[in-house]
Amino acid sequence: xxxxxxNRRAVxxxxxxxxQDRLPHAMIFAGVAGVGKCTLALLTAQALNCLTPQxxxxxGQCTACRRIMAYVESRNKExxxxxxxxxxxxxxxxxxxRRHPDIRLVEPDKKTTISIDQVRDVxxxxxxxxxEARYRVVILDPADQMRVEAQNSLLKTxxxxxxxxxxxxIATNPYLLLETIRSRARxxxxxxxxxEQIAEHLTQNEGKSGPDALLAVALSGGSLGAALEFNTSxxxxxxxxxxxxxxxxxxxxSFTRASVTAAGxxxxxxxFRTWMESASALLRDVYYSGVAAGRVGQRDLxxxxxxxxxxxxxxxxxxAIEAMRKLQTDLHYNVNRQIAxxxxxxxxxx
Numbered sequence: 125x126x127x128x129x130x131n132r133r134a135v136x137x138x139x140x141x142x143x144q145d146r147l148p149h150a151m152i153f154a155g156v157a158g159v160g161k162c163t164l165a166l167l168t169a170q171a172l173n174c175l176t177p178q179x180x181x182x183x184g185q186c187t188a189c190r191r192i193m194a195y196v197e198s199r200n201k202e203x204x205x206x207x208x209x210x211x212x213x214x215x216x217x218x219x220x221x222r223r224h225p226d227i228r229l230v231e232p233d234k235k236t237t238i239s240i241d242q243v244r245d246v247x248x249x250x251x252x253x254x255x256e257a258r259y260r261v262v263i264l265d266p267a268d269q270m271r272v273e274a275q276n277s278l279l280k281t282x283x284x285x286x287x288x289x290x291x292x293x294i295a296t297n298p299y300l301l302l303e304t305i306r307s308r309a310r311x312x313x314x315x316x317x318x319x320e321q322i323a324e325h326l327t328q329n330e331g332k333s334g335p336d337a338l339l340a341v342a343l344s345g346g347s348l349g350a351a352l353e354f355n356t357s358x359x360x361x362x363x364x365x366x367x368x369x370x371x372x373x374x375x376x377x378s379f380t381r382a383s384v385t386a387a388g389x390x391x392x393x394x395x396f397r398t399w400m401e402s403a404s405a406l407l408r409d410v411y412y413s414g415v416a417a418g419r420v421g422q423r424d425l426x427x428x429x430x431x432x433x434x435x436x437x438x439x440x441x442x443x444a445i446e447a448m449r450k451l452q453t454d455l456h457y458n459v460n461r462q463i464a465x466x467x468x469x470x471x472x473x474x
Contacts, residue, residue, distance in 0.1 A: 125167050125181055127350055129325055130159060130317030137312065138164070142171050143180050149285040152267070154298040155314025158349025161228070162265045165292040166195055169227050169261035191224035191392075199229070201235065204407065226257035230264045238264060240274040247277065250286050260289045260371040267293035268300040275302045282308040316346020325412055326351060335424055342421020343405055359402065366402035367425070371443055373469055374410070374436045382469045390461035397455065404448045411441055444472055 134153075141147040147168075153161040163389035167182070170192050172253050182189050198219035207454045210220075228249065230242055246262055254260040255403060264270070265273070282291070282305065290464035291309075319341045325348065327335035344351035363384055364422055372382045389399040405421065406429070412419040413426060414433040420426055431443070447468050454464065 125163075125171060126162065128164055131155075131391050133162070134312050134314055135164065138168055139171070139180060143169070147172070147290060149289065150282050150291045150293070150361060152293045152295055152298050152301065152306065152307035152309045152311045154295045154311055156316055156345070156347060156349075157296050158344070158347030159195050159314050159317055160348060161294045161314055162263060163196065165261075165263045165265075165294065166192055166229070168290075168292065169259075172259040172261065173224075173226070173257040188224065191222050192227050194219045194222040194224070195227065195229050196418060198223075199231075213266075224257065226254040226260045228260075230261075230262065230263045232266075232269075237269045237271055238262075238267070238274060240271065240277055241276045242291070243270070243277050246348055249291050250281060253286075254288055258288065260286075261397065262289070262291045263294065264291070265294035266296065268297050270301075272302065275305055277310070279304055294397075317348050319346070322346075322348055322351050326396035332356075338421065338423055342409075343401060350470075359398065362399050363402045363406070363422075364394065366399050367406055367428070369465075369469075370403055370406045370410070370444075373472060374432055378472050379466075379469065379473070383466055386462050386465035386469070390465065393461070396461050399451050400448070400455065404452065407441070407445045407448055410436070411445065440464060440472070447472060 125134050125139055136153060138147070157355050170182035170184070170189050171177070171180075173188045173192065175186040176183045176190050184190075184193070196348065198216050201216045203210045205212055205217050207212070210217050228246060230238055230246055232238055233242060243264075246264075250260060251264065278291075285291070293301065293305070293309060298306060305434060309337075322341045323337045323343060326332040326340060327334060330352065332340065339356055339359070340351040340354040344354060365388060369382060369385045369389070372385070390396055407424075409420045409422050409425070410429045413429040417426070420429065422429070451464055451468055455461075
């Protein structure tokens with residue numbers, strides 16, 4: 125737990141509760157995606173069940189610790205064989221076979237939500253005492269995407285919790301959970317991870333260069349998970365197109381050129397989302413280059429951004445930032461991507 129990155133307040137609350145044997149039977153880890161909520165839930169399971177704890181921390185080396193962390197080794201990974209059947213010999217299958225029998229990480233099974241059948245299976249298990257561990261730990265991720273009937277099936281277990289059982293619900297938005305669920309669990313809030321901590325981890329533990337780490341941090345939104353998945357080389361190709369559009373937008377350039385750029389960006393839906401995030405980040409950096417240079421994320425473009433800032437009126441820049449943010453929201457609906465970009469360009473060019 126002491127090596128967990130970010131959200132030190134949440135970590136300290138959990139450590140004190142475990143040391144004083146006052147950990148709630150049900151908790152909701154709530155906050156932005158990618159900050160390690162599920163990882164900390166597994167570390168909590170370690171701290172509760174470690175065979176040789178050291179100074180209030182799990183040792184990480186005993187049989188219980190290694191079997192609990194086998195969830196991390198196999199999570200979101202597929203068997204080397206692929207398909208529905210498992211080969212049983214690859215590293216992912218071996219990690220799954222090592223998992224602790226009293227720790228359950230419940231995730232959507234071939235669907236986008238945790239099903240009521242999965243919840244019923246968990247309830248049936250919790251009726252019995254743990255096989256090996258001091259505490260049975262059940263982690264539901266993402267709990268806020270469970271259907272109402274699945275949430276309702278949890279109520280009796282939360283009202284009359286079995287002894288030696290802790291349930292942790294992972295949620296990005298806890299208010300999507302039923303009020304009856306929230307009232308029976310302790311909500312532990314998680315915030316964004318400070319940029320310097322993400323950058324330090326990327327450079328020291330992931331082997332990224334300083335500029336690449338800063339770029340990943342600038343576009344991760346305080347999420348370590350997003351920063352780890354960030355592909356710098358692919359992003360730079362997308363950013364080149366986004367920068368051209370931003371320059372045309374702020375400098376009232378040619379609509380014909382802007383239309384060609386918009387058409388290229390809109391071809392692929394997934395690439396377009398990255399393109400929009402890039403354009404929004406560039407607009408924010410243009411703004412910060414004039415008022416708070418230390419907050420500019422894409423420092424390799426600092427001179428270009430400052431030049432754009434000098435050519436752009438403050439009101440025009442603010443309008444562009446707001447319009448791009450609104451368009452990102454509109455993408456949740458079925459809009460024509462190219463036409464939406466062209467309309468934005470025309471509106472801001474008036």
